[in-house]
Amino acid sequence: MKATGVVVEYNPLHNGHVYHAQQAKAATNADLIIAVMSGNFLQRGEPAFIDKWARTKMALASGVDIVFELPYRFATGHATVFAHGAISLLDAAGCTAFCFGSEDGDIEPFHNTLDLLDNNSEEYNQAIKNAMQEGLSYPMALNKAYDAVQPNTEKGGRLVDLSKPNNILGFHYMQAARTLNSSMMPTTIKRLGAEYHDDTLEVNKVASATGIRKSFFSTEKLDEVLNFIPESTKNILIEWQTERMNFGNWESFYPFLRFSILRDGPAHLSTIADLSEGIENLIYRAAKKNDTFQTFMNDIKSKRYTWTRIQRMLTHILTGFTKEMRSEIDVPAYLRLLGMTDKGRSYLSGRKKDLPLPLISKVAAFSNPSLDMDIQASDIYALAIGKGSIASKIGLDYTISPIMNNYFSGSPLK
């Protein structure tokens, strides 16, 4: 069986994601789709709207056959780290291709850009350094360096616009694949509809995940959203809020984040992963002063730090992820199975013995600092937004088996 990989967050899964999975399968002539998905904390440095198991259920109901968890350390890293983790896992899972959504929609410009930067790597890296010394954020520095080397294009092939968020991620996936010397074939699909940062619903049937989340927070708009998500997503969202937890957003986590910051103080903050020197005092003062996450962020953000970069620091403060813990995790060390369809199951049973990484269905049977961190992240997520018996939501990594596509009849998550 031939598998194509996708890298997803599904926060929550909407029609655009369904379209992407279908197209990825068709374009690569694959038998099944394998997704590597962020856990309970996401690439933009924020808690997921719903947890990894609820999103796994959505995935399995919408065209994905196997879901592996992208470990915390990679899921919450910047684009290079995120892509490295995700592409490593897809490669380890035996995918013959991977497919990403992009604003560009054409794979050739990505190849051209990679070649350009490879051929001018010295100049490119120096330009990044210079831009960062000027005080630019990392993404802006990349962009500026990219501009600087563009005149060197020899072939004259079209380059990809690296100011677009999905192009950037796709570029990093391809770069990771090249670094890993992966034999997976890269492909891309043009993203439909809403732009990444749009937060209002649009008239067509593809809306941004941001817009959908907003509608669920202001329930009077709930009807509007139903055009943009599969029926299964709707049911899972409703079941989630009724029975399991509140929807995750930073405001709900802020009391715990603030408690952390104020109790542990600036000196402790500086031991946290990704905390840049000097920002600890700024964060500490802002936590004292602000009762809402929104105003707290407004006090911290600056030209030097993107919103996303700050959110990643805050996620690490919340979860207690230190520089020391991060240094123990450099490469993905396991394939953590969150769920599979019957087809996914037969794919895996055929390959189990040849997988280059251990396949984990039961976390208790495996010990690894990265996995410990994933379990800890689940617990902190449940502590902050769990409803009813929170104790029953602690240690879910131990109690929930991989979701099967027949979960609608009798899974523990029902």
Place this chain on the structure above:
Amino acid sequence: MKATGVVVEYNPLHNGHVYHAQQAKAATNADLIIAVMSGNFLQRGEPAFIDKWARTKMALASGVDIVFELPYRFATGHATVFAHGAISLLDAAGCTAFCFGSEDGDIEPFHNTLDLLDNNSEEYNQAIKNAMQEGLSYPMALNKAYDAVQPNTEKGGRLVDLSKPNNILGFHYMQAARTLNSSMMPTTIKRLGAEYHDDTLEVNKVASATGIRKSFFSTEKLDEVLNFIPESTKNILIEWQTERMNFGNWESFYPFLRFSILRDGPAHLSTIADLSEGIENLIYRAAKKNDTFQTFMNDIKSKRYTWTRIQRMLTHILTGFTKEMRSEIDVPAYLRLLGMTDKGRSYLSGRKKDLPLPLISKVAAFSNPSLDMDIQASDIYALAIGKGSIASKIGLDYTISPIMNNYFSGSPLK
């Protein structure tokens, strides 16, 4: 002016406390009463019902002229540490006597007991060690050792019953005064009415603080309680709950305590002050399993650890008070003024220059690890139970000046 010292918690202040202050003044022929009072966390290892400023207001309205804060490290220590801190401060404040409530009510048996233990200190200390090695808690070991040396009484004078909680504290005050070589004269007043652990209101006008707190949590009994507290206490309690914070109890602090325990893990717990070896795993497992403080405690308590001792550990976990921080604080290093009447003010202005410790009215002007911890404890208290704008309740140690007895007209706390 002649001052008599009392050691108080006022959690909350009730008629029994008013009686004690009056009697203390009369019995020692004093001009004023100086109280050393625990801050926001108390000797039994729990958050105060209302904060230190609200309790200072109660004190000044009920016969106390000066309130100094007993620093966190001493306020949350076991009887020996608590008494050492409190008596040191009363001595430093220039009191010529101190007065404590006791079940005994007579000072002579305390002297007899002190003499007995001093004269048999070797046997006594050995008996304590033995009892603890048998697995008894510290208070029970003291008791057993005390029984062991009682036959040695030579004078035949009556000894004090050290199985009663207020007798025990009084004994430690006197022991501390003796160790400090203090010239203060010890006196005691028989406690009236309810026993320390009673939690139902009684028919006379003196009720336990525990009973009063319970009534405020189940507001339908609020009328009953009014017979047992001064009008000023009532007004301050109502103002507190309406305008400032929820009433403090462990259930409100439990989400933060639990977050701490689960996020930081057993290895970190073992760095916390007073955490006995081995209990960290028990605490960690109990935090996973229990959604309420009550059931959590039931999982931890055992013959080896008294409820109070466990609560003190939990307080330190909550506030982040480590063994290292504790080692930096051995003796009280300042007199932190929480409030005073006009009479208290003239007493202090006459003595300011002769005080053996710095007198602190503004915390910003003074730097000390113990004071930092007091400020931190205030902030954590406000984070967990503050109402409305919590930001305005962070750093209160910086913004609230010592309470004056005329606070009813225009203090910042009003």
